[in-house]
Structure formats: C-alpha cells, structure tokens
Amino acid sequence: MNMNQHISQLIETLYREESRRVLATLLRLLHGNFELAEEALQDAFAAALKQWPAQGVPDNPRAWLVSAGRFKAIDQLRKRGRQDTAMAELARELDEQDEEEALDEDAFGDDRLRLIFTCCHPALSMEARVALTLREVCGLTTEAIAAAFLVPVPTLAQRIVRAKNKILDAAIPYAVPEPGALAARLDGVLQTIYLVFNEGYSASSGESLLQAELSAEAIRLGRLLHTLLPEPEVTGLLALMLLHDARGASRVDAEGDLVPLEAQDRSLWQRPQIEEGAALVVAALHGQRPGPFGLQAAIAALHAEAPDADATDWAEIAAIYALLLQLQPSPVVELNRAVAVAMRDGPAAGLALIEQLEVRGELQDYYLLYAARADLYRRAGQVALAREAYRAAIERTRQAPERRFLEKRLAALEK
Amino acid sequence: MKYLCLVYYDEKKMQQLSQAEWDELNRECMDCVGGLQASGHFLEGAPLLSTDTATTLRVRDSKPLITDGPFAETKEQLAGFYMLEARDMNEALRLAEKIPPARYGCVEIRPVRELMDEGNQR
Structure with missing residues (x-):
C-alpha cells in the first residue's frame, strides 16, 4: 500500500470514529447551527484529504479537524455575511475567539453531551428526537434511519430538516441543562434511547436487519451517555438494554415464531453480557432511591440469572413490580406484576389482579x-x-x- | 429573543372556581408579572375576558365579515398572553413554567419574528 492510500484509509477510519465528536464541537462554536457545522465538517475532512499526503498526519488529528472546520466556517460566514448581518456577526465572533480555548480538550466530552441533550430536547417531537439523534449523534445515514423505521426517505429527511429549523428559530440552546432541570431533561434523553432500542428489539429476525441494528445503536448510545454522565438512571437503562439484548437469540425459533421466556433455551443467552448488565444493576441501585430504569433492569437481571422459569425469584420480582408501580403507575406494569404474583402464589392470585384491571376498563x-x-x-x-x-x-x-x-x-x- | 407565551385554559373549568379561589389565582398572576418585571423578562402582557365577549372579523373582497365568538371552538380557550425576553428556549420554558394558569390549562410558547422589507421568514 502506498502512502496516499494509507492516509486516505486513515481519514476514512477517522471519519467513522471521530466525525461525530468533531461535529459536536463545531456545533458549539457555531451556536448549534447544524447546517453550518455539517458543511464545516465536510470541508475539514476534504482539507485533510488534500493536505495530509503532502504535510503528513498531524499529531492530534481531531484537534486539527476542528481547527480546519472552524476556519472553513469563518470563510463561509464571511461570504454569507455580505447578505446576512447575523452571519457576519457570527463570523466576527468566531474570528475573535481564542482558538486554544475554543478547542479545549476538556470541552470535547461536554460537547457530545450538548449534542445529545439538544437532539433530545423536549420541545421536539419524539419521532424528530429519534431521527435527529440517530443522524447526528450516531452518524447513521438518512436512508438507513428511514429503512429502519419503515418510512419513505423524503419523509424522514423532512422530519430532520424541520427539527433543525426549530432548534435554530426557537433558539433551543446547544447546552447541557442546568442542574435543576437535569433530571427531567435526562429522562427525555433516556426515553429516546429506549425507544430506539425497543424499535430494534421488537423486530423479529429477518423482518429487517437494519431494524435489529437499532438495538445495537441504542446500546452504543447508552454506553456513550454512561461514560459522559454516569447518573443512576443512565446506568439502569444501559443495564436494562444489555440484559434484554443478551437474551435476544432465544426469543424466536427457527421459523421466526416467538418463544415464551419459560421455554427459551437459556444456553443461548450471552453470559458475559448478562454479567455486565447485572453488575451495572448493582451500581444503578446502590445507595439511593432507585428509578424506573434501575428497577426494570433489576427485574431483567433476576430473569437472566435464573437457571429456569421455576427457579426464578418470583417473590422478589413481584416486590420490584410493586415498587415500580408506585413510581410509575401504569396498567401494563400492573399486568406484569399480576403475572409475577401468579408465579409466586398460583394462577388464582394472578387472575384476581387481572380481573381488577378489567373492572376498571384498562387494557381492553x-x-x-x-x-x-x-x-x-x-x-x-x-x-x-x-x-x-x-x-x-x-x-x-x-x-x-x-x-x-x-x-x-x-x-x-x-x- | 422574544417569545410570546399564549395562555390557554378550559373556561368552563375555571368558572367552577369560587370567587375567592379565582381572586387568589389572579393575585398569583400579579405576583408572577411583578417577578418577571423585576428580573427584566417581562415586555408586555394581559389577561383576556372570556370568549363570550369575542368577535371575529374577516375581510373578504374588501368587505368586513363579522361573527360572534372565537374563530375556532376548542377545548381550551385563549385566556391571556405574556411577551417575554429570554436568552433562549430553555430560559423561556423556565419562565413560562411560573405562569400560574399553566397548572390548569397550557402555555404555548412561540418565538417572535421581525417584519422586514424583504426576505421575511415564513
């Protein structure tokens, strides 16, 4: 392989592994303007392809790319600034910024959090949040996301454009929420990630490979968020996804039919992943009042660690469902609790609880x-x-x- | 950034409040406005009389068409507005959270646009 091929391969790898981080930082410098930041990102990689073969690969490629993107953005803003005073203003601001401060390594992690919180802002619809997160945080193509959600590509592209316009027009800030608002806002992020996971998880094998990949993408997102912001509920969600995913192979048989938990071949379950999930459950529940994701992960861990359905700790599971019900009253949780109670106390006890749901007209x-x-x-x-x-x-x-x-x-x- | 906060509630539900409860809510609104003025976020605002007093006007072929009532029958009706100055959407949301009738109905938050000679946003 000659030098140039080597460098263009390196740049391809960098694009795959680092482009989201570079984008996250450029977005901060450009006040959350996605259009400008994406253009600057593409320009920065194009500049690398042109300059690195002659000048050599810089010591810190990511910082080089951010810096190149910033200069390209300044050029672009100056051009647009002839017609648009806001653009001219931003060009001036960017120009006067202290570069070292703008490219501070410590801020990179925060930039990725900013990107996640912006893409999952509650002022955006859930479907827009999902599309924007997969596109901007995970770097999936619009085509891949559209295929996974079984919507036409133009529909999904339009959804992303509308979300970006709202971010700009309504001045949704490119920021991690303040401590007082963090818990509520974090919940919105976790709901988005869990929706992506379930979209993949509920797809049966063969239905759509792209759809199944959503689960893996959600787990990657969960891991990233867990690294950046190890709050108990983030840990709980990651554990829950890992534990569900570890049992994925046994959920459908060769004909693509569902296999109920009690009949699943537990030797197909991925033990190392279950152990990782179970360890995270312990961390998620440690020392404070557990949240809904932590509790659901605890239930998943009890299932995953049991040798078979009969030897499962149904008493503990029923008790955790009762806790979950206090935190998040929902008829679906009540139904799950009824099943656990039936396993603990016999079918009649479960049937009585289901009867109560029916009397109230729930889940008809x-x-x-x-x-x-x-x-x-x-x-x-x-x-x-x-x-x-x-x-x-x-x-x-x-x-x-x-x-x-x-x-x-x-x-x-x-x- | 300027944000218009449109306050909506179900008038029928609010009619069920006693005079004392209604007055208490109105005093809360006065406090809310006072706080927003003190912090420099309040630009303008007013509560509205009920939709019984509303009149809708349309101009067609240069002629005014006047009808009784609000233009649309909805479950919750426009009850008042706040024009706020806020740094960004997060600040606007934090301020709007304090608008007392948000507990009964809802507050719609809309960024304001500027009228220009040309190149107006849609």
Whole structure:
C-alpha cells in the first residue's frame, strides 16, 4: 500500500470514529447551527484529504479537524455575511475567539453531551428526537434511519430538516441543562434511547436487519451517555438494554415464531453480557432511591440469572413490580406484576389482579392481557376459559409472530 | 429573543372556581408579572375576558365579515398572553413554567419574528 492510500484509509477510519465528536464541537462554536457545522465538517475532512499526503498526519488529528472546520466556517460566514448581518456577526465572533480555548480538550466530552441533550430536547417531537439523534449523534445515514423505521426517505429527511429549523428559530440552546432541570431533561434523553432500542428489539429476525441494528445503536448510545454522565438512571437503562439484548437469540425459533421466556433455551443467552448488565444493576441501585430504569433492569437481571422459569425469584420480582408501580403507575406494569404474583402464589392470585384491571376498563385492546389470562387459566386447568381468552388475545394481535404463537397454544389445548 | 407565551385554559373549568379561589389565582398572576418585571423578562402582557365577549372579523373582497365568538371552538380557550425576553428556549420554558394558569390549562410558547422589507421568514 502506498502512502496516499494509507492516509486516505486513515481519514476514512477517522471519519467513522471521530466525525461525530468533531461535529459536536463545531456545533458549539457555531451556536448549534447544524447546517453550518455539517458543511464545516465536510470541508475539514476534504482539507485533510488534500493536505495530509503532502504535510503528513498531524499529531492530534481531531484537534486539527476542528481547527480546519472552524476556519472553513469563518470563510463561509464571511461570504454569507455580505447578505446576512447575523452571519457576519457570527463570523466576527468566531474570528475573535481564542482558538486554544475554543478547542479545549476538556470541552470535547461536554460537547457530545450538548449534542445529545439538544437532539433530545423536549420541545421536539419524539419521532424528530429519534431521527435527529440517530443522524447526528450516531452518524447513521438518512436512508438507513428511514429503512429502519419503515418510512419513505423524503419523509424522514423532512422530519430532520424541520427539527433543525426549530432548534435554530426557537433558539433551543446547544447546552447541557442546568442542574435543576437535569433530571427531567435526562429522562427525555433516556426515553429516546429506549425507544430506539425497543424499535430494534421488537423486530423479529429477518423482518429487517437494519431494524435489529437499532438495538445495537441504542446500546452504543447508552454506553456513550454512561461514560459522559454516569447518573443512576443512565446506568439502569444501559443495564436494562444489555440484559434484554443478551437474551435476544432465544426469543424466536427457527421459523421466526416467538418463544415464551419459560421455554427459551437459556444456553443461548450471552453470559458475559448478562454479567455486565447485572453488575451495572448493582451500581444503578446502590445507595439511593432507585428509578424506573434501575428497577426494570433489576427485574431483567433476576430473569437472566435464573437457571429456569421455576427457579426464578418470583417473590422478589413481584416486590420490584410493586415498587415500580408506585413510581410509575401504569396498567401494563400492573399486568406484569399480576403475572409475577401468579408465579409466586398460583394462577388464582394472578387472575384476581387481572380481573381488577378489567373492572376498571384498562387494557381492553391489549392482547397481552388476554394472553396472560389464557396462560393462567391453562395452568389452572380451566381449559374452556383458557381457550376463550386465547381467542380474545388472537383477535387483538397486530404482528404475525405473536398471532402464530397464540394459535399454537390454542391448538395444543384443543387436542 | 422574544417569545410570546399564549395562555390557554378550559373556561368552563375555571368558572367552577369560587370567587375567592379565582381572586387568589389572579393575585398569583400579579405576583408572577411583578417577578418577571423585576428580573427584566417581562415586555408586555394581559389577561383576556372570556370568549363570550369575542368577535371575529374577516375581510373578504374588501368587505368586513363579522361573527360572534372565537374563530375556532376548542377545548381550551385563549385566556391571556405574556411577551417575554429570554436568552433562549430553555430560559423561556423556565419562565413560562411560573405562569400560574399553566397548572390548569397550557402555555404555548412561540418565538417572535421581525417584519422586514424583504426576505421575511415564513
């Protein structure tokens, strides 16, 4: 390989590994103007391709790229400044900035946090947050994101443009929130990451490879955030995602059908990842009142560490669901608790709790309520009631693998 | 940056407050305005009489068309506005959080644009 090939490969690697960090810093220097920062980023890499073969690779390539991007941005702002006084003003400001201060290494980590908090700002719709985060923080292409979310590329591109315009026009700042607002704002970031994870996780194998990659992307995001801001709920979310993901291979069988937890081949579970997740759960729950992600991760860890369904610590799981319910009252959590109580105290106890949900008119269209009830009737030996509940569940499913799973169960009862 | 905070609530719900509760809420609003004035964020603002008093005007073919009531029947009605000066959206949100009727209805926050001879934003 000659020198030039070597350098262009190095630049390609740098683009993959560092371009998001360089962008994050350029965005700070350019007050959150995505259009200018992206242009400066492309110009900086183009300059590297042109200059490095002759001048050699700089000692600190990232700092070089930020610096080059900054100069390119100043040029661009001066050009635009002839028509636009705000651009001229920004050019002057950038020019007068102390370069060393602007390129301070310590600020780089904060810049990535700024980028995450800006992309996940609550003034943006959830779907815009997801698209913007995957595009700007993870560096996914618009085409890849559109494919993963099964929307046309122009729709997704438009969504990103609108979000960037709102950031600019409504002056959503490129900043990490102040301590007083941090907890609430962090929750918005975590919800965004978890949505990306679930979008990938709920996709069955073969449905869309790109979709499944969303889970891996969400875990990468979780790891990044955990490095930058190791708050207990960040740790909890990372643990939860790792623990769910570690069991991914056993969730569907060769035909693409769902396998319930109790029937999953636990030898397929990724042990090192479960151990990592479990250790993070301990950290997430250590010393303070646990948050919803920490509690959900604790439940996932109890499942992941149990040798089989019967030997699972259902009493502990039911108790954690009760805590979770206090923190986040929700009928879905109530249903999960009912299932855990049934495993601890027998089907009748679980059925009584599900009955309460039904009396209140909750989850009437949620297939899992009927599936859970069907399963409890089946275990209680009440075959006719079980069949009726399976049929009600089948009517309410939306995805083929779920329906096939329930139909198999129903067929087994009718033998 | 200037932000207009439009305050909405369900008038029917507010009618159910006793006179004493209503007066208490209004005193809170006066305090809120006082605080925003003291910190230099308050530019302008006013509470509105109920939509029973609203009249809607349209001009078509140079002729005024006048109708009774607000232009749209909505669950929550415009009840007042605050024009605030804030550094950015985060500050605007923090200030708007203190607007007392936000507890009953909602506050819509909109950045203000400048009128220009040409090149106006859409």
